[in-house]
Amino acid sequence: MAFISDEQISQIRQTANLVDLVSETVQLKKNGRNFMGLCPFHSEKSPSFSVSSEKQLYYCFGCGEGGDAFKYLMKRDGLSFPEAVRQLAKRCGIAIDEAKLPPEARARIRQREGLFRANQLAISFFKAQLEKAPHVSDYLEHRHLTAETLDAFEIGYAPDGWDHLSRFLYENRVPKALAVQSGLLMENDRGGIYDRFRNRVIFPIRDSSSQVAGFGGRVLDDSRPKYLNSPETLVYHKSRILYALPLARPQIRQTACVHVVEGYVDAIALYQAGVRNVVATLGTALTEDHVRLMKGYAKEAVLVFDSDSAGINAAERSIPVFEKQKMDVRILVLPEGQDPDAFVSANGGAAFLKLAERGKPVIHFLSDISIRRHGLSVEGRLHVLDDLKGPVQAIDDGLKRSLYIRDLAERLEVDESAIRSRYEVVRPEIKKSRGETGHDPLPVDWQRKDRMEKRILSMLVQFPDIHPEMRKRETLSLFQDPEMRQLGEAILSGLEAGGKTLVDVVSQHLDPASASAVASLALSEDEWVYDGCVKLLDQFSFMRGRRRRVTGSGHRV
Structure with a gap:
């Protein structure tokens, strides 16, 4: 590698701790001389991803991915080799002469680091503005958010006006083009720039590495849109980020369970109520990357919804996503008219956890809803079977699918073989990974x-x-x-x-x-x-x- 000596690359590699790096997104357990966990690069139920602290190498016995800390970072975060070297060097406190980097690598690294710097500056601005806005502090206090919670989630305020943040970023030498790329500022047709977030409570969004990737903003009144998030950028990808994950990670690991809500206000309310293994999606449906992130720390996810209709749609969409990642999932629908924020405000975190324990597996949840809707007449049972056909067929695990069919047959008092015939689906033969077969x-x-x-x-x-x-x-x-x-x-x-x-x-x-x-x-x-x-x-x-x-x-x- 021309821009940096082999000696310095070796120094970075030996200083970086691969076990710590992998543990950011994978739950590792000691197994002999090595550590084992679920592979972050393919779907599996049993751990086949091995990390050696002694040799500073990793290898997945399931999919064959292997290498050192640089390769792991490149694969996990989609970085080039120069970017991975730069990022690991920064973590280790080792200085690299960027002048020796190839021009394209230098430009990309500077852009990423510039975006993170702009976001970090924006946090300081928004937090300072909150201190100057007593009416916003009163609003947050009315929502029962404590000072400790505001500090933990770094909540701030974007003042009303078009150029408060833009002037602050200019004073701190953030280039106009970079500020626009970050999504903090917007550009009009005439080339003028203005603040994206105005008169909103601001929620910083950190990625799995705890870096500030973007922001969410909530209005104080009935303006629309109620919530506004940063756009997709080089560092912010909402399909790969879960709000509050860095804060929730210790409790998720401890309980092996993660609660998933739909918005950051709900996540904050649950966290403050003592339910600290909670994350939120960012205005998008759950993706495989989301589930892969959760699977690194938890065995089970509980999806929390405030209505049957929202739960039904999300439950049906979630089946193939969780099935592909081989992660268990349950559905929790809160009492009529209550979202997680309102529920814990009225009943507390302990009541929520007790209710969450009664969360239902996806198929049970969908069958309950369908039976309530159609009843158990002959025609009703046929409708229920039609409703459940797609969700049951989406289950890859043959034994699991068979057990659900048996359960459905008993509930509907229908011959099991008739349901199997109705739900029969031809599946392509999939070769098991070597990590699962033990070869x-x-x-x-x-x-x-x-x-x-x-x-x-x-x-x-x-x-x-x-x-x-x-x-x-x-x-x-x-x-x-x-x-x-x-x-x-x-x-x-x-x-x-x-x-x-x-x-x-x-x-x-x-x-x-x-x-x-x-x-x-x-x-x-x-x-x-x-x-x-x-x-x-x-x-x-x-x-x-x-x-x-x-x-x-x-x-x-």
Whole structure:
């Protein structure tokens, strides 16, 4: 990498803690020498994502993704390599000379950091304006928000007027174009700029890394729109951000459950009432990225709605999303006419949690609604079966689908086989991931490789000090598989080129596919010592030499 030395890249990599980095979005548990969790890059029910604190490498035994901290950040956040290096360096407090960056990388990094800086400046502005607006403080107090809550959520106020924030950003040397790109300012047809948020209570929106990505604003009166969010930007993607997640994360991990509400006011009210494992969507339906984020910390989600109609629509949309991510979900509809804010104000957080415990699985919720609507006459039961057909068919898990059909048959007093026939759907055969089947954890291309050759490479990546002995013995010349020999040569060359650690070799000398293969070998639980390595090399040389003699002479030895 031309713009930064290998030594500095190695310094950043060794300073960064991969376990801490991954733990921001994945719940990891110690498993032997490594940590295991659900893979953030594919859907799975059982943990197959392994992270080594010792080797600073990760590997998913399910989908084959593997590498170091830089690759993880690139994959998770959609960053280029220079951006990942810059971001990790910043986290580690290591200075990088940006003048050496390629122009396009420098421009993108500066834009991202400029947007985050503008947003952080805007927080300070909005909070300061709240202190100068007693009528807004009175409004928030009337909504029973405490000073501690206002501080925790960094709530502020955008004053009425067209240029209060724009002047503040100008005074703090935020370029006009960047301020418009951030969504804080808007541009009219004549090129003039004005504040997007005016006379609104402001709710900063932090991403999963706790950086301020955008803002939400709520009016103080009956103006429309009632809520206004930042537009999509380089750093704000509402389909990938859950409001209050950084604050809720500890309690979500502790309870393995997350409550999902529809707006930030509801999330704040529940949080203040003691229900701290709560997040909110940002004016959009739940997406796979949302569920993937939640799945990193929780086993179950409870979707909270204030009416049956809203619950029905959201429940039906949620089934394929949660099914694909293999996460359990229940539906909670609050008593008629009450949203989460009103409910906890009247009844408290403990009452909410008690009610949430009675939340229903999606199919049960939909069947209850349908039965109430159509009744249990012959015609009513047929309508119920029609209502439930799509939701039941959306369930990928065959056993789960079968159990719901049996339950539905008992409730409707209809023959189970008749419902199965009515709901029959042809599904394409989907090959299970290796992490779920327990097969060899190597990538697909390496599944049928020679067991002894894989053992030798596994030894090499876990005990790199053996590499001079392997070179002296010309061990790789005995490999029969050219791909395995090529990978071994790449590892040896990387070590001989000055790679101080295995992770240096993986990052600097291997292509992505080879890096994933090496990561999988490195994360096994084998313990190696020098004498054991030499013994394995002796055994391998004897076996291969014997095979060559047999092949060459045509006689058994």
